[in-house]
Amino acid sequence: MSAVQILSAIVIGLASDHAWSMAAGLLSTGKVTVAAVVDDGDHLRARACDTFGPVPAYRCLAQVPDDARFDVALVCSDNRAKAEVVPWCVARGSHVYMDKPLAATGTGAQAVAEAVARSADAGTRVMVAFHTVFDGVHDEARQLVADGALGRVYLARGVAGHGGLREGGVSDDFVDWLVDPARGGGGTFIDQACYLLDTFMDQLGDTIVEVDGTAVNLGERDYLPASVEDVSLATLRFAGGAVGVVDTKWHQVGPSPLRLSYHGTGGTLIDVGGRWELHTAAGVVPPLDWQRTTERDGVVSYTRATPPKDGYAGEAGYFVDRVLSGEPFHPALTVSAALRVQRVIDAFYASVRTGTRVAVAG
Template sequence: MADPRPVRIGVAGLTSDHVWSLVGALRALPAVEVVAVAEPIEALRRRAVEAVPGVGEHQDPEAMMAAERLDAILVCAENAAKPSIAVAALERGIAVYQDKPLAATGEQAAVIADAVGRTGGLLMCAFHTAFDPLFDEVGQLVRDGLIGTVQFARGLAGHAGLKATGVSDDFTAWLTDRSRGGGGSFVDQAGYLLTTLVTYLGPVGRISGFATTVNPEIPADIEDNTAAIVQHEGGALAAIDTRWGQVGPTPLRYSFHGTTGTLSVFYDRYELVTTSARGPEGWEPTAAPPGLTGWRAVVTPRTSYDAEAAHFVAALRDGAPLRAAVTAPTALHVQQVIDAYYESVTTGRAVTVPA
């Protein structure tokens, strides 16, 4: 029988703009209570009190954990602060639901992953796109051999810029500070792409990276436009790019190029060109070059904070397994790939990712 007691959750850090949607998703779940917040910025604590009447207020996460009876914490602090918060929680037997990425650097991420292994505690690093059903659908198509053996893949991510998309000043302050965030658009956005590609194609072996800073409002020591070539340990190559400051949307999300076809994943549809005479069940035929067939399926992106919050609570309350994409080992590997990218940008050489 499921434990009837409410799950009591504290929030450590309020400077990530994701926090407000995540708190709302948690509070919408049955028998879940957000009981306390810890944040040194008073204006953010005031906003939390307005959003969650009666919530306990603390300036320091460890003080909150000492004063409150908590089953879990939601960590939405700056990336460099995550290791101390997550480790303190795990050592107290408190589960951790963490905004992405795992930390600011691979070294910091390893500290968290080590604490998960040492304590046996629960930690979920929420790469939000992993909870879009398209994540599973596309992965299954690739694993089922729809396009044969994948030889090359591509992932793209970008938005109009921090100011243009309404990112708060408190969030921007650490997103654009290398010591607090870990870098620029690559550490901010590439984790989504890397988590997807690692899930579909396996671990990354090497990466070669390039970076530019175009917007004069972005500090020169971080990047707002990136490109990287990735070689997976299984042999497949991939290209990924990220942008802060893109005019218009990025309609193409991913493409996968295999020995028998190409699958393109757009925001609103899948498109397939294949050597096969038949397409997937329910897909509509489209034009294709001679000797090939073309197929199309309309889809709706369904990324949901509600789904990830429910996934974490099910793992905490019922012992349900976390999906691999949001576990500490996957998040650590992704962070190590990101570290290798930055090393490649600095050295001008391809860099091997630690095994």
């Protein structure tokens, strides 16, 4: 039996709470060891050494030795910094596992995409962790749309929210940059809508070409600058003619799962939080895990429980396995998909600033 290949990892950015969970996911595979960390927070570097062992801990990328090489890099830096960090990683030959979104702005995201393209010949790849792709029904929903179970989709709706950053237990380090418009890129829209935008474009196989956005700060959070929204609403237009609606908020009372629905001329597909429903008049039969419930007036209804996710362990395991096998990442986890999402985010904030509907950059 061959020995398990152990990948060396550098963790860059510890102020995001996701960094600790994503790093734990990597370690849980038994195929990764943390070899170095980078963050300018003294207390965060100390915590990293307590968590991962006495690894080299650097304040900034400039302190990392020029000859240091790492098989993989976990990037959870603030959104603005990603435009510098990810190119640094791929230039050194590290495969990147990064938290969403790709950057704080479309310009930063373009810089990342160009750096990744330059490294492609060396086989260096980047996975942008849109966690919703690991919903066990993601690809089934995509296939149902492709098979015509909904007919022509004319409307996509998405909802996301939580009860607030500090109110939900987000660390002060994380809040500090999430509410800084320069470092975070915005408020609840860039934070939460990115999941829905990525899901929409992947499952519908279509691109968003126009956005009309509204952003509101309710003024009830003293830690939230007035320029950063905690409620957002966007209407979208897809290249294929469908329209979309997304709302997000950091003021959700009660349960707050991401929920979505697709409405077509031949059917409706709904994620109701823990369960999916398909109502179709198109004669398309879903996979066996979908249970037929009713048939009325030519419409057959099915339901499917959303299978439990493996959390960060499953997501990190997927990343590691794809790095070791050389298999491509899921299309919705690629830099090109994340760049499309970032351009929609840019158009949203441009629409908010101008009060007009804005075309998404091509």
